Amino acid sequence: MAKIKLPAPPSNPLVSPKRPGKKYGPSGPLEHAEEGAVSAVGWIDERTSLSGGLRWMMFRKVPKGTNWFYTLGSSTMFAFLSQAVTGVFLAMYYDPSATRAYQSIQFINNEVFLGEFVHAMHRWGSSVMVILIFLHMGRTFFFGAYKYPRELNWVIGVALLVMTMTMSFSGYLLPFDQRSYWATIVGVNINGTGPLVGPYLSEFLRAGPYFGATTLSRFYAIHMLLVPGAIAALMGFHLYLVAKLGTTAPPWIRAKAPEALREEKIPGDS
Amino acid sequence: MNKKQKEQYLRDYGTLKAQGKPFFPYAVAKDSAMAVIVMIVIITMSILLGAELGPKADPTSTTYTPRPEWYFFFLFELLRVIKPPALVPLATIGVPTICLILLFLLPFYDRGPERRPERRPIATTAGIFVVFAIGYLTYLGAAAGPPTEIDIPVPANVRTQGTTAVANFKAGEQVVAQSGCAACHKFGENGNSGPGPSLTRVGARLPAQAIQRTLINPTAPMPSFSSLSEESPKQFQQMVGFLAALK
Numbered sequence: 001m002a003k004i005k006l007p008a009p010p011s012n013p014l015v016s017p018k019r020p021g022k023k024y025g026p027s028g029p030l031e032h033a034e035e036g037a038v039s040a041v042g043w044i045d046e047r048t049s050l051s052g053g054l055r056w057m058m059f060r061k062v063p064k065g066t067n068w069f070y071t072l073g074s075s076t077m078f079a080f081l082s083q084a085v086t087g088v089f090l091a092m093y094y095d096p097s098a099t100r101a102y103q104s105i106q107f108i109n110n111e112v113f114l115g116e117f118v119h120a121m122h123r124w125g126s127s128v129m130v131i132l133i134f135l136h137m138g139r140t141f142f143f144g145a146y147k148y149p150r151e152l153n154w155v156i157g158v159a160l161l162v163m164t165m166t167m168s169f170s171g172y173l174l175p176f177d178q179r180s181y182w183a184t185i186v187g188v189n190i191n192g193t194g195p196l197v198g199p200y201l202s203e204f205l206r207a208g209p210y211f212g213a214t215t216l217s218r219f220y221a222i223h224m225l226l227v228p229g230a231i232a233a234l235m236g237f238h239l240y241l242v243a244k245l246g247t248t249a250p251p252w253i254r255a256k257a258p259e260a261l262r263e264e265k266i267p268g269d270s
Numbered sequence: 271m272n273k274k275q276k277e278q279y280l281r282d283y284g285t286l287k288a289q290g291k292p293f294f295p296y297a298v299a300k301d302s303a304m305a306v307i308v309m310i311v312i313i314t315m316s317i318l319l320g321a322e323l324g325p326k327a328d329p330t331s332t333t334y335t336p337r338p339e340w341y342f343f344f345l346f347e348l349l350r351v352i353k354p355p356a357l358v359p360l361a362t363i364g365v366p367t368i369c370l371i372l373l374f375l376l377p378f379y380d381r382g383p384e385r386r387p388e389r390r391p392i393a394t395t396a397g398i399f400v401v402f403a404i405g406y407l408t409y410l411g412a413a414a415g416p417p418t419e420i421d422i423p424v425p426a427n428v429r430t431q432g433t434t435a436v437a438n439f440k441a442g443e444q445v446v447a448q449s450g451c452a453a454c455h456k457f458g459e460n461g462n463s464g465p466g467p468s469l470t471r472v473g474a475r476l477p478a479q480a481i482q483r484t485l486i487n488p489t490a491p492m493p494s495f496s497s498l499s500e501e502s503p504k505q506f507q508q509m510v511g512f513l514a515a516l517k
C-alpha cells in the first residue's frame with residue numbers, strides 16, 4: 001500500500017527556529033511566554049511591516065560630535081507631551097462657560113486630588129516649553145542647521161513656534177480670572193490693529209464684535225483641539241524629516257576621509 | 271550654495287554620519303536624561319509656585335492688570351518703545367509680522383555654504399542682537415511698575431470748587447487707578463510712558479465728551495470700557511470727570 005503523504009505545513013519564517021542543542025521548540029513556561037510574545041509581534045509585523053520603519057528610526061546613525069545641544073528638540077517634544085497629559089486631566093474637570101469656568105478651576109485647585117499640582121504643572125510646563133523651543137531654535141540657528149538640505153524643516157519649525165505661542169495666548173484666558181480676562185482683551189485688541197486681516201482675526205477670536213460668552217468656548221476649542229492637533233501633525237513631519245535627512249554635525253567638525261581611502265593615492269598624484 | 275557645494279556637503283555629511291554612533295542607544299540616552307531633567311524642573315516649579323487664581327473675571331469691575339504671560343512681555347514692550355500713535359499699528363503687528371516673515375524665509379535668503387558661527391559674522395551678529403533685544407525688552411516688561419497706583423495732587427481749579435468736587439476727583443482717581451490705565455498711560459509721576467499717550471494734562475487737550483467717546487470706543491490696543499459705562503455709570507462719570515479735570 002502506498003503511503004499517503006500529507007503536505008508539510010507551511011513553514012512560518014517568523015517563528016524563531018529551534019535553539020541549537022535542542023530537539024524541540026520551547027520548553028518550560030518562560031520560553032513558551034517568550035515564544036508567544038515573539039509570535040504576537042511577528043503577527044503584527046507581518047501585517048504592518050512596522051519593524052522596518054522602527055529600525056530605520058532607531059538605528060540610524062547620528063554624526064560624530066553630536067552633543068547636549070542636540071537634546072533640546074526632543075526635550076521640547078517631551079514638554080509638549082507633558083502639557084498634553086496634564087491638559088487631558090484638566091479637561092476632565094474644566095467647564096468652558098463664562099459663568100462656570102472660574103468655579104471649575106477653583107474646584108480643580110481645592111477639591112480634586114492633586115488638582116492644584118496638575119494645574120501648576122500645566123501652567124509652568126508652558127513656560128518651560130517656550131524656553132526650550134527658543135533654545136532649540138537658537139541652536140539650529142547658530143549651528144547653521146537650517147541650510148541645505150534642511151530648509152523645509154526650519155520652515156516647519158517656525159510654524160511650530162507660532163502655534164506654541166498661540167497655545168500660550170489661548171490658554172491664558174481659560175482660568176477666567178481678572179488678569180487673564182483683561183490681558184486677553186488687550187491682546188485681541190492688539191491683533192485688531194494689524195494690517196488687512198487684523199480686524200477679521202480679532203473678530204474671529206472674539207466670536208463677534210464684542211467679547212462675549214462664546215469667546216471663552218472658542219478659545220477653549222482653539223486651545224485644546226485645533227492647535228494641539230496641528231502641532232502634533234507638524235511635529236510628526238518635523239521628526240520624519242529629522243530622521244530622513246539626519247541631524248547636522250556640529251559645524252566645527254570637519255569630515256576626514258576614512259584611513260583606507262586616504263591611503264589610496266592616484267598614481268602620479270603626489 | 272551651488273550644485274558643487276551641495277554635493278560636497280552631502281559627501282562630507284555622509285562621511286561624518288558613517289563615523290557616528292547609532293541613535294539608539296547613544297542619542298536616546300542623552301535625550302532621556304534631558305527629559306528627566308525637564309520633568310524635575312517642571313515638578314519643582316509646580317510644587318514651589320503652585321497655580322493660584324486671581325479674583326474672578328468681571329467685565330464691570332475695574333480692578334485689573336492687563337499683564338500678559340511673561341514671554342509676551344517683549345511684544346508688549348515693543349508698543350512702549352515705538353511711541354507716535356501713527357506708528358502704533360506698525361509696532362503692534364507690523365514689526366512682529368515683518369520679523370516673522372524674515373524668520374520663515376531665513377533659509378531662502380541666507381544660502382551661503384558656511385555653517386561655522388564665527389565665519390558667518392552677519393548672521394551671528396544679527397542672532398546675538400535679537401537675543402539681547404528680546405532679553406532686554408522682557409526685562410523692561412518685568413520691571414515695569416504696578417499699574418494700580420496713581421497719586422496726583424488735586425488741581426487748584428478743582429480745590430476752589432469745594433469739597434464735593436475734590437471728593438469726586440479723588441473717587442475718579444481711584445477708579446482710574448483700579449482700572450489699570452497706568453499700565454499704558456502716564457499720570458504725573460506714576461504709570462508707564464506708553465503705549466498710550468501721557469494723560470497728565472489730558473483735560474487741556476480733550477473735552478469730557480471726547481474722553482468719554484475714547485473710553486467707549488477706543489483705538490486699539492486700548493480696551494473698551496463701554497461695559498463699565500453701562501453697568502456702573504456713576505463710576506464711569508467719576509472717571510471721565512477726573513480725566514477732564516487734569517489740566
Ligand code: HEM
Nearest residue numbers: 070073074076077137140145146154157158160161247248
Ligand atoms: C514643537 C516644537 C519642536 C519640536 C518638538 C522639535 C523637535 C526636533 C527634534 C527632536 C530635532 C532633532 C535634533 C535636535 O533635537 O536638535 C529637531 C531638529 C530641527 N529642528 Fe526642531 N523642533 C521644534 C521646533 C523647531 C523650531 C521652532 C525650529 C526653528 C525655527 C526648528 C528647527 C529645526 C531644524 C532646522 C532641525 C534640524 C537640526 C539638525 O539637523 O541639526 N524646530 N527638531
